[in-house]
Amino acid sequence: DVKVTQSSRYLVKRTGEKVFLECVQDMDHENMFWYRQDPGLGLRLIYFSYDVKMKEKGDIPEGYSVSREKKERFSLILESASTNQTSMYLCASSWTGVSYEQYFGPGTRLTVT
Amino acid sequence: EDKVVQSPLSLVVHEGDTVTLNCSYEVTNFRSLLWYKQEKKAPTFLFMLTSSGIEKKSGRLSSILDKKELFSILNITATQTGDSAIYLCAVEAWSGGSNYKLTFGKGTLLTVNP
Known part of the structure; x- marks a missing residue:
């Protein structure tokens, strides 16, 4: 079974803090994705990566950065957390050219106070 | 900018009812439409749909794509609380090289009451 894990299920941070969300997959997938999910807005793509050290902006990259130093790990970084970044964050991975069959992690519910 | 619109946003039905969920899209470099x-x-x-008019079916769920009118429907017959x-609904589009990305709709919240 493909396994995508995320470092925390629930996280509470203060405004201005630097926040790291980690995602690890064990299927040797080339592609990894970070989404946020908000009520009434659906799933929105923040950043994605097709290879180690490679990143592409998604639809809402502002306020976020990412890091992919190893193939299995994709980190989402909030340089200075703000209350409007309170959300559910979902990581996903897939094989090259097969982005439709994405395997999702369990999600991290981040609250910024 | 790629756009995916789902309707209705929420739906409440009774067990045994049949429901139809809608998804329309405006996407550059379309490759496929997905349901999750x-x-x-x-x-x-x-489901993944790439060709118009070909129904995909899995048990009580089925889906079809119309690439001319740019929409898809997901049907669920004899609904159950589960x-x-x-x-x-998501649309897969080419994003350069051999790479593709997904754009999701807002989703339809389906509640099936016993």
């Missing part, structure tokens, strides 16, 4: 089911946690993949979930 999301219960409490992460989305799980249901069908209660958010149903997400």
Whole structure:
């Protein structure tokens, strides 16, 4: 079974803090994705990566950065957390050219106070 | 900018009813349309549609794509309480090189009451 894990299920941070969300997959997938999910807005793509050290902006990259130093790990970084970044964050991975069959992690519910 | 619109946003039905969920899209470099089911946690993949007019079927669920009119429908017949979930539509589009990305709709929240 493909396994995508995320470092925390629930996280509470203060405004201005630097926040790291980690995602690890064990299927040797080339592609990894970070989404946020908000009520009434659906799933929105923040950043994605097709290879180690490679990143592409998604639809809402502002306020976020990412890091992919190893193939299995994709980190989402909030340089200075703000209350409007309170959300559910979902990581996903897939094989090259097969982005439709994405395997999702369990999600991290981040609250910024 | 790629756009995916789902309707209705929410729906409440009784067990045994048949439901139709809608998804329309405006996308550059379209490759496929996907349907996902999301219960409490992460989305799980249901269908991928690439060709117009060919119905995909899995048990009580079926889906079809119209590439001319740029929409898809997901049908669920004889609904059960276990069908209660958010149903997400996503469109896969080419994003350069050999790479593709997904754009999701807002989802339809389906509640099936006993």
